[in-house]
Amino acid sequence: MVRLITHNLLSCHVKGCTRNNFPLRFQDVKVELREAEFNAEFLRNFVPRIEWKALVDAGKELGDTSLPEELPEMLGDEFLKKLHHVLLEIHVEEGAMVCPNCGHVYKIMSGIPNMLLTESEI
């Protein structure tokens, strides 16, 4: 159940991998859509935390093109509903996330990404 809300906050944590380590690229993903309860207040509070371009690109990678390239100034309900869908209703069930810098592959199985590192990566 990797949702884009979490993917948008996740960078690579391999030792020494500190630049260009965000966002992780999706690979060979299987996606499921699951409805979630809409909460405009939560979304409004969360927006400042989002790396917008990374979210738009990740949405596209998963086949959703509903978000505008630029974050609108007015956060109306129509926009928030699209944001809600992209952040919270698209679940990556299988596949992997790959670091754009060091190439570390974080495998996703049954919706759970494996974030474990080897001793040399700590």
Next chain:
Amino acid sequence: MSRPELVAPPEIYYGDTEAKKYTSKCVLSTHSRKHSHPSSNFLPVPCQCSTRIQQIQSEMTYRALELLNLPEGEPKFLLDIGCGSGLSGEILDEEGHYWVGVDIAPSMLEVALEREVEGDLFLQDIGQGFGFRPGSFDGAISISVIQWLLNAETSHPSSSPPARLTRFFTSLYAALRNPSRAVLQFYPSSDDQIHLITSIAQRAGFGGGIVVDYPNSKKARKVFLCLFVGSGKMNDSVPRGLDGDGEEEV
């Protein structure tokens, strides 16, 4: 009973049998060797040991949420460190929060999946640190987990307890918003352990300290590490622990 963190690393200790204790319905046969059930002649019955574990866990989760001191009624984005089978996560769901849970035991995460909790789950060793971007979370809770960081996993220097604690607290501090709190309930086995943990947390930038509930009750005593990021609007003093023996609370 020996302390679980001395028996085996968590991903092994919390194998399938142990994980079953954290599900809502317990299959007695899977661990009847370890526990005697007075009523086990009359199967099926709810497993006493598992419901007791769950009750204690959920009480501690509510207490941790109270110590987080979040504004009333606002949905927040929280990190559940060592989320296990999702018992605490279910409570976070009920309270209207959004959350991410990390745990090192795959069999516990499988149970969390079966429960259909709302949060995202990660297979992660917290001693290796987090990769979350700065300011990702409005708060963090952890129930009965960080004592595991006090055991060296291998002889490699990167897996010494101070190295693991440092990576954990430094990356946790970065992942939290300013201001916010992290409330970590744990089972220290000595004052030295408390001192080691709090001093490394302070070096990572945290304020705050230890809260002890029911300090005079052998049974109900609970230790919470209550950590602050920034001070801002928050009261900088460490909250008071609860008095009494914990029995009056239902």
